[in-house]
Amino acid sequence: MTDRPFRRLSPLTPVVRGFIVVVAAGTTVLRDVTRGDLGPAAVLLGMLLVGGGVFGIASWYRTKFWIEADELRVDTGVISRQSRRIRIDRLQGIDIVQPFVARLFGLAELRMDVAGGHAREGSLAFLPLGEARELKDLLLTHRDEVRARTAPPEARLAVEGPAPTAEGATPTPQSAPVAAVPAPPGPERVLARVDLGTLMLSTLLSVETIVLVVLGTGLLAVFVASGEWLGASAVAPLLAGLGVVLFKRVSGNYGFTVSETPAGLQVRRGLFDLTAQTITVARIQGLVVTEPLLWRWLGWSRLDVSIAGYGDSSEDEGPAPSTVLPVGQRAAVAFLARHVLAGDEVAQATLHPAPRGARWAAPVGWRYMAAGATDRLVVSREGWLTRRTHAAPHARVQSVRVTQGPWQRRLGLADLHLDSPPGPTRVRARNRVAAETREWFDVEVRVSREARRRLGRPASPSVPPSP
């Protein structure tokens, strides 16, 4: 091999990867060996263990990574060799994930998010936690250096997209003229934290839980009333299933902390599987504030963001990488929302409700549909049980659409959609008066064009000082 200073993953990697096999084989084989007779199952498991072990060790041995000419190179493969090059200036974010087993060994996985890639293409699993953190900081610092020295801002705009605003849009006190100097891995400031009580209560109060509990109680009542005690036991798996789902949510969001670091927003969460995720504020395409029915009485809501390249993963209410705050008081959510949108205020938008005629198109929902805009944002709200407020900056709108179905045409209504990259954000003004929709469409086409231009001008002070 060559003498380049490559690094290897943690030698414990094969153990973590095959932990289940190791444990199963270990216990079975050991028991049989001590008893002195090896059954066929034990032999099979033993062979699997040995084979897997050899492969795992070989795979670990052949996996090397190093930084070379602004690229992170990862060589892998036992039988067929692969060499992956990840351009450091293309790195969008780096997450540190600790699955439960890895955590037992103090290891972590480094996941790199690359611009243009749909999936997270680069992953280094597993590294000792300290080394993972150090490598993450190193890569992010290196990225900022590369970005600062290559390409003038305009060119970067064309190639890179999110990069240029990384300087302007993060309203960190110390990162105002950040362009040239890579921010040191400085202190982080905690913006919000979710305590266990709030998290558990909020999980219990979700709409699905209520529905399930009502259903379960109903069933139970029926069985008890009819004296069919055996039937009542049928409710047990339902409740057990519910318990598992709830527990997953709580454990996934356990110890949820959002803090501000020079590299972006950092989200940390997890009871068993620890996740630390860095979100570059400049990559945020829009946000959603979700308020389920029961939360509204407590003044709680959830904040999700759309991040370019992350895709749509937040539909299933579970712990998702798009969640910036799983539950919080309105004020806390508003504060984070303002932070995420670089100082823009969602609450400033005057939302215009859908016209009365819309009740024929959406008999219940029309009361809750509303949309409006500010100088910088387009905002829409809908939902009866679960209210969602979507907001996206004009400058981030990808395309503007008007749609109209046959029934809407009869009623003289139309929908206006402001398309965002895949993610939870979906700003749309549904069931508006047709003429007004077209007017708004034309205005939005113009406004978003101007907003894009402002964004494109490198030196523009597009961000007001954060309050």
Add this chain to the structure above:
Amino acid sequence: MNDLFAPPGNEWRPVSPQLGRMRRTVLAVLVAVAVVVSLTAGLVLGLLGWFGSLAALWLVLGAAGWVVIGRNARSWGYAERDEDLFIKHGALFRELVAVPYGRMQFVDITSGPVEQLYGVATVHLHTASASSNARIPGLPAAEAARLRDRLTQLGEAQAAGL
């Protein structure tokens, strides 16, 4: 003319009438096959009454499709503006979309075997959003190539960050 889908400038540029012809031909072939299969099955199984009505149903559906295709094919229109492309389509479910050139990630042209037979192609503009749905089918091949080149050129000139 519906105000909601009025052209931004003077007129919508229509797509090739070949689009409607192509789709109608495909439909006719499918219906013919379905009818023949149904009737054959009826003859073989001796249930000509049932399968005969099935064949009649195909014909009725085919006729409805014929009308729908005609209306849909005529509905397509696009307009190239200085900084964005407008596309409108749909007869029953109508849509109007404005795609800024600066938002385009890439443009591709597809032309399947049947489309090639009719000398048409589909130009598809991809933005970072999956829902943009900016697609123009039934463009004459030369026009499709011209449009792609122009869009690519403008897209590069006006590219904006995400």
